[in-house]
Amino acid sequence: MLKRHKRNSQAYLWMLPAFVIVSFSTVYPLIFSIDYSLWQSKRFTKISFNWFNNYITLFQDSRFWDSLARTLYFAALGVIITTVLGFILALLLREGTRTNTIYRTIILIPWVTNEIAFSLMWAWVLNPQTSPLYYLSTQYGLILPNFLNDPKYALTTLAIINGLRAVGFSLVMMLAAFAMIPKEIEQAAEVDGCYGLKNIWHIYIPMIKPVGMIVIIVLTISYFNIIGLVLFITGGGPIRSTELLSVRLYREGFTYFNISLASTMTTIVLSINLVLAWIYKRMMNAETPY
Amino acid sequence: MKLKMNDKYNVLNFYSVPRKLIRNTNKHMFILLYLALTLFPFIWALSTSFKPQSEIFALPPTYVPKGFTFENYYRILIVGEFWRYALNSIFIASTSVLISLLVSLFVGYATSRYKFIGKEFIMFFMLGGMAIGRFANVIPLYFFSTRVGLFDTYFIIILSSSALVVPLLSWLMQGYFRSIPYELDEAAKIDGCKSWDIFWKILLPSMKPAIVAGAVIATVNAWNEFILAMTLTRSPHLRVLPVAINFFKTELGVQWGELTAASIFATLPIVIFVIPLQRYFIQGLTSGTLGSS
Numbered sequence: 001m002l003k004r005h006k007r008n009s010q011a012y013l014w015m016l017p018a019f020v021i022v023s024f025s026t027v028y029p030l031i032f033s034i035d036y037s038l039w040q041s042k043r044f045t046k047i048s049f050n051w052f053n054n055y056i057t058l059f060q061d062s063r064f065w066d067s068l069a070r071t072l073y074f075a076a077l078g079v080i081i082t083t084v085l086g087f088i089l090a091l092l093l094r095e096g097t098r099t100n101t102i103y104r105t106i107i108l109i110p111w112v113t114n115e116i117a118f119s120l121m122w123a124w125v126l127n128p129q130t131s132p133l134y135y136l137s138t139q140y141g142l143i144l145p146n147f148l149n150d151p152k153y154a155l156t157t158l159a160i161i162n163g164l165r166a167v168g169f170s171l172v173m174m175l176a177a178f179a180m181i182p183k184e185i186e187q188a189a190e191v192d193g194c195y196g197l198k199n200i201w202h203i204y205i206p207m208i209k210p211v212g213m214i215v216i217i218v219l220t221i222s223y224f225n226i227i228g229l230v231l232f233i234t235g236g237g238p239i240r241s242t243e244l245l246s247v248r249l250y251r252e253g254f255t256y257f258n259i260s261l262a263s264t265m266t267t268i269v270l271s272i273n274l275v276l277a278w279i280y281k282r283m284m285n286a287e288t289p290y
Numbered sequence: 291m292k293l294k295m296n297d298k299y300n301v302l303n304f305y306s307v308p309r310k311l312i313r314n315t316n317k318h319m320f321i322l323l324y325l326a327l328t329l330f331p332f333i334w335a336l337s338t339s340f341k342p343q344s345e346i347f348a349l350p351p352t353y354v355p356k357g358f359t360f361e362n363y364y365r366i367l368i369v370g371e372f373w374r375y376a377l378n379s380i381f382i383a384s385t386s387v388l389i390s391l392l393v394s395l396f397v398g399y400a401t402s403r404y405k406f407i408g409k410e411f412i413m414f415f416m417l418g419g420m421a422i423g424r425f426a427n428v429i430p431l432y433f434f435s436t437r438v439g440l441f442d443t444y445f446i447i448i449l450s451s452s453a454l455v456v457p458l459l460s461w462l463m464q465g466y467f468r469s470i471p472y473e474l475d476e477a478a479k480i481d482g483c484k485s486w487d488i489f490w491k492i493l494l495p496s497m498k499p500a501i502v503a504g505a506v507i508a509t510v511n512a513w514n515e516f517i518l519a520m521t522l523t524r525s526p527h528l529r530v531l532p533v534a535i536n537f538f539k540t541e542l543g544v545q546w547g548e549l550t551a552a553s554i555f556a557t558l559p560i561v562i563f564v565i566p567l568q569r570y571f572i573q574g575l576t577s578g579t580l581g582s583s
Contacts, residue, residue, distance in 0.1 A: 014399055115532065232536060
């Protein structure tokens with residue numbers, strides 16, 4: 001009889017190219033950042049070994065904590081919007097009728113649009129001077145705030161815009177989860193007199209929870225690392241109200257060339273990402289088809 | 291569906307007709323409202339991109355351009371050389387798709403056909419790659435590329451955007467390879483095929499759906515790459531579309547007519563590309579992310 005898994009060492013050869021390419025964007029940045037985070041440097045030149053002083057400086061800096069808090073708020077609000085809308089839309093569109101398929105296709109569009117074009121369109125539609133949105137609301141006597149230029153609203157507006165972009169993704173995932181629910185369960189629920197909202201609480205939410213959790217964690221990772229959208233629309237302003245960790249890091253790195261500080265922040269962000277990835281891996285192992 | 295079932299058992303089944311009607315109208319209302327909200331920016335940008343300068347700031351705003359013109363597109367494509375940036379985007383996307391597809395097919399083959407020490411670790415490593423955000427890479431890769439002389443080349447953009455999509459594709463490929471029965475390999479082995487031949491001649495033809503799915507995902511990823519493409523290049527002739535839009539905004543001030551034309555120009559190809567292939571896109575997305583096919 002033939003053994004299924006015979007020459008083990010050959011496997012490494014097959015894995016090698018991917019391993020090299022992925023290391024280049026995981027291992028290398030990690031080593032680089034940890035290394036530089038322990039040094040005091042001028043641009044890319046190391047000056048003196050600093051132990052953990054960069055971390056201490058950063059942790060004593062209230063601007064760092066502010067940006068971390070903003071990032072968490074931005075990610076949390078975005079994840080809630082994307083997941084909830086994705087769930088509702090999946091609930092409404094889960095039958096594969098013709099109109100539903102058309103709706104699904106249209107909902108996917110923002111998700112494949114590139115971040116910059118998408119940001120630009122939103123910035124334009126929220127421009128108070130020209131947008132029909134502002135024009136119409138003043139006609140009805142409603143004065144809208146300047147969403148992107150008011151420090152009170154800017155971050156929330158960005159989180160919503162960003163949250164709307166990925167609804168297509170969460171819809172697709174939720175639909176896959178709905179497709180996994182056996183028909184018998186729904187029918188049994190009906191016989192037991194379970195309709196409407198009751199159905200949602202007792203059947204759909206528990207049934208799609210594993211997939212839902214994966215969606216949440218994937219989105220959290222992605223939103224935690226958003227940069228293009230914020231950099232392009234507000235660039236961190238007005239008065240730092242949208243300065244996320246990523247924006248700060250970018251500025252420290254490429255405007256001030258403060259590589260030690262930027263590396264320290266990168267190390268922190270990468271560690272958070274790896275913890276999220278570990279949670280993700282555990283969820284993927286736990287997720288079993290019904 | 292549910293109500294149909296219900297009708298059979300419900301004595302007062304005449305209630306269910308209006309109920310269903312109301313439910314359906316509510317559903318369509320909700321979805322149409324959602325679409326109006328999310329697509330309005332696209333439609334408004336589309337409308338602006340065909341307006342002459344004078345009409346862009348007109349009040350009340352016009353929805354259908356009165357002085358319909360292609361001027362903005364002309365200025366973007368020919369004068370602003372966006373045709374060149376589009377070619378860059380196409381070149382980078384297609385090369386990066388080929389590379390990332392190939393290496394992740396290898397990974398899928400190895401992890402589904404071999405048992406080896408460290409397999410779990412490697413798959414976690416791949417997943418970690420999925421979690422490493424783009425911007426955490428920006429400074430290290432900038433340093434790396436300037437050191438080894440790859441800064442400001444096509445190569446570094448292709449490499450970095452492939453690196454970010456290989457993990458997702460590897461999961462996708464692994465799932466698909468597992469669904470192909472081992473008997474195929476075994477039969478080929480008896481006939482004296484080496485694993486290299488088995489991979490290319492026996493398994494690859496059955497991987498078509500996964501390859502299409504992977505290709506669509508990798509294309510979307512590469513087409514939309516922004517932050518790495520911006521920080522790892524400097525020369526104008528290497529710009530890809532998103533980078534070009536960003537520079538257009540910072541260098542020439544906010545010219546909304548041209549900018550909206552540019553963003554429509556950057557969006558349409560990928561939308562047109564994905565819509566007919568969306569079934570594969572969806573399959574790839576779900577199986578890559580959920581780890582099962």
